[in-house]
Amino acid sequence: xxxxxxxxxxxVAGPAPTGDALADYLRGQATEFxxxxxxxxxxxxxxxxxxxxxxxxxxxxxxxRRISATLHTFQPLLDTDWSEGMxxxxxxxxxxxAMEHAYTSRLERLLTALHRLSGTDPAAGSRADxAAGSRAAGAARVGAAPRxxxxxxxxxxxxxxxxxxxxxxxxxxxxxxxxxxxRTRAHSTALQAMGSSRFHAIADKVAxxxxxxxxxxxxxxxxxxxxxxxxxxxxxxxxxxxxxxxAGHPYNAAALIHGLSPDxxxxxxxxxxxxxxxxxxxxxxxxxxxxxxxDGTSDLRLLAAGQALNQHRDASEAAAAAAQxxxxxxxxxxxxxxLGVLHADQRHEVEAARFTFQQCWQKEAVTAR
Amino acid sequence: xxxxxxxxxxxVAGPAPTGDALADYLRGQATEFxxxxxxxxxxxxxxxxxxxxxxxxxxxxxxxRRISATLHTFQPLLDTDWSEGMxxxxxxxxxxxAMEHAYTSRLERLLTALHRLSGTDPAAGSRADxAAGSRAAGAARVGAAPRxxxxxxxxxxxxxxxxxxxxxxxxxxxxxxxxxxxRTRAHSTALQAMGSSRFHAIADKVAxxxxxxxxxxxxxxxxxxxxxxxxxxxxxxxxxxxxxxxAGHPYNAAALIHGLSPDxxxxxxxxxxxxxxxxxxxxxxxxxxxxxxxDGTSDLRLLAAGQALNQHRDASEAAAAAAQxxxxxxxxxxxxxxLGVLHADQRHEVEAARFTFQQCWQKEAVTAR
Numbered sequence: 001x002x003x004x005x006x007x008x009x010x011x012v013a014g015p016a017p018t019g020d021a022l023a024d025y026l027r028g029q030a031t032e033f034x035x036x037x038x039x040x041x042x043x044x045x046x047x048x049x050x051x052x053x054x055x056x057x058x059x060x061x062x063x064x065r066r067i068s069a070t071l072h073t074f075q076p077l078l079d080t081d082w083s084e085g086m087x088x089x090x091x092x093x094x095x096x097x098a099m100e101h102a103y104t105s106r107l108e109r110l111l112t113a114l115h116r117l118s119g120t121d122p123a124a125g126s127r128a129d130x131a132a133g134s135r136a137a138g139a140a141r142v143g144a145a146p147r148x149x150x151x152x153x154x155x156x157x158x159x160x161x162x163x164x165x166x167x168x169x170x171x172x173x174x175x176x177x178x179x180x181x182x183r184t185r186a187h188s189t190a191l192q193a194m195g196s197s198r199f200h201a202i203a204d205k206v207a208x209x210x211x212x213x214x215x216x217x218x219x220x221x222x223x224x225x226x227x228x229x230x231x232x233x234x235x236x237x238x239x240x241x242x243x244x245x246x247a248g249h250p251y252n253a254a255a256l257i258h259g260l261s262p263d264x265x266x267x268x269x270x271x272x273x274x275x276x277x278x279x280x281x282x283x284x285x286x287x288x289x290x291x292x293x294x295d296g297t298s299d300l301r302l303l304a305a306g307q308a309l310n311q312h313r314d315a316s317e318a319a320a321a322a323a324q325x326x327x328x329x330x331x332x333x334x335x336x337x338x339l340g341v342l343h344a345d346q347r348h349e350v351e352a353a354r355f356t357f358q359q360c361w362q363k364e365a366v367t368a369r
Numbered sequence: 370x371x372x373x374x375x376x377x378x379x380x381v382a383g384p385a386p387t388g389d390a391l392a393d394y395l396r397g398q399a400t401e402f403x404x405x406x407x408x409x410x411x412x413x414x415x416x417x418x419x420x421x422x423x424x425x426x427x428x429x430x431x432x433x434r435r436i437s438a439t440l441h442t443f444q445p446l447l448d449t450d451w452s453e454g455m456x457x458x459x460x461x462x463x464x465x466x467a468m469e470h471a472y473t474s475r476l477e478r479l480l481t482a483l484h485r486l487s488g489t490d491p492a493a494g495s496r497a498d499x500a501a502g503s504r505a506a507g508a509a510r511v512g513a514a515p516r517x518x519x520x521x522x523x524x525x526x527x528x529x530x531x532x533x534x535x536x537x538x539x540x541x542x543x544x545x546x547x548x549x550x551x552r553t554r555a556h557s558t559a560l561q562a563m564g565s566s567r568f569h570a571i572a573d574k575v576a577x578x579x580x581x582x583x584x585x586x587x588x589x590x591x592x593x594x595x596x597x598x599x600x601x602x603x604x605x606x607x608x609x610x611x612x613x614x615x616a617g618h619p620y621n622a623a624a625l626i627h628g629l630s631p632d633x634x635x636x637x638x639x640x641x642x643x644x645x646x647x648x649x650x651x652x653x654x655x656x657x658x659x660x661x662x663x664d665g666t667s668d669l670r671l672l673a674a675g676q677a678l679n680q681h682r683d684a685s686e687a688a689a690a691a692a693q694x695x696x697x698x699x700x701x702x703x704x705x706x707x708l709g710v711l712h713a714d715q716r717h718e719v720e721a722a723r724f725t726f727q728q729c730w731q732k733e734a735v736t737a738r
Binding site for chain 1: 700701702718724
């Protein structure tokens, strides 16, 4: 039932999309990649506080993900050696560039949660930060665009974050220290990566792709839709393995099971959800190719389902970071207690994200009936 | 809307219930009180492991609560001095007898939750306990009748509780120590209370009530329903002050707000819910009087709403106990972390109970429309 509504082949009127549509899409994404790269190089040397590098890095990752996914889904239509050589390289680019952003948003998420749990106003902290010339900490709600995920000029660690209570304040300071360190390292790694010959080789290949897509000779007359449908079927198959009945029952407390087990960080129960997140993204990009919609915003429910799975991933990783921080030697019991509350809070968010996904998915099914 | 369905006056066919029905109800509850007291005295000196004292104490509290509530709701029909003198004494009896049971079930709830959070089997622990001649710890699910809440022969503290992981095991042992101590003290207090001249005076008054209810002269011809309706209105008025819109939105995360604030144990946000719990009980007992149903089980939704509020109270107090235990000096960080997770888990249960109550209440409203 969900299949029918999500299936991209339902939406195509007129002639079947073939290799030409695939080539158009890949050329477009390659152009985006190059544009973002140019923007990044121009802005990277610019003044501090510039948001250019952030946007450029996001755009780079966005294009790299789409090219890589498209090579995967439509591989039978493309030169095999070329696409098999290209995909891991693009995955390396988007993965390497994603880390700094991931640590930044994880820290934001955890500090925002700590403020909520303390009943304090995160904006108070951020106003103080701004006054002190530091970055606005905790002011961005979860899901808001981070302001310091660029590859250059990482902001200094924030010292003050409103009037957090003692345990929460220490937990916040500990997380800040650990995640800022991780972010700084990720920043250096990304800078090194972008200056490497490996990266230049990839950029060169993408530059070629922007003008010439290595289609197989048969591709021009091959219908893309069966391959898109296969991507969709992989998604729906994976969704059937999820515990959606449980997820649809609010407050099932499933996400915290094994929460105190020492050998379950990250949680094995999260893995199938992470897998569905990736398959949903592949499906969404395949839809963009077939429908000729590079924005991919035509199905809002699909976007909502994807956002729920992003939240799931973010909360899962934030919970793991809190658990990890609690293992720091010689922390005070009050700090450990606050980290325990925070961990459970984020596992609660994991459960909430599953519920949201279940609701989205169910709506798809009902609509399509 | 909810009013209409819950209103006891809707259900009465035939002549209006008057003071006679009130007198019947009070005589019946006084007889129950005396029966339970006799049972308690007979069984109290009996062999250990007897469940008599538990049942007898529950029955005593049950009758004391109903008599007290009825004196409150229908006070205009009763001798003022007598009922004003009687109510605080009955509240003292039920309150004193409730403490041991409360500590027992709180410990069971927390240990069951710790096992769930550790992914361990609580039955494994309880089987070991039984083999060791100790009580079955954690085997009873939350809400199951406790087996050791009698006033005599409190069981020894349980040493082993399955294979809890280190932090969880230490947290469990700490809670066990603290709540078992509190229970033992409550046990002694209850024993002393039941041997006191104050208790004997109350028992004497209840014995008189079992044969002669001090109605005012006008009571015989007074319709009980307006007083029952007033009790009902106090309930519905209090419900309107609850944040039911938030509560009806799953995973609103409201119950954990201020969870790390040091001066909010117990949580002030829980107070209006506790108040509604008491008012719902008064309404339910008033219904028993007016409808002549001493069991009070005719409205299953009302029972379900009441059970949700009981869960709310229990989870709220369990969360506070976990927070309190975390303040024990010189505990290990791993213990504090486990207590933090446990605290948040129980606040999550608080939120879940509010959701359940909202659903029950909404169903009432929809049905009555």
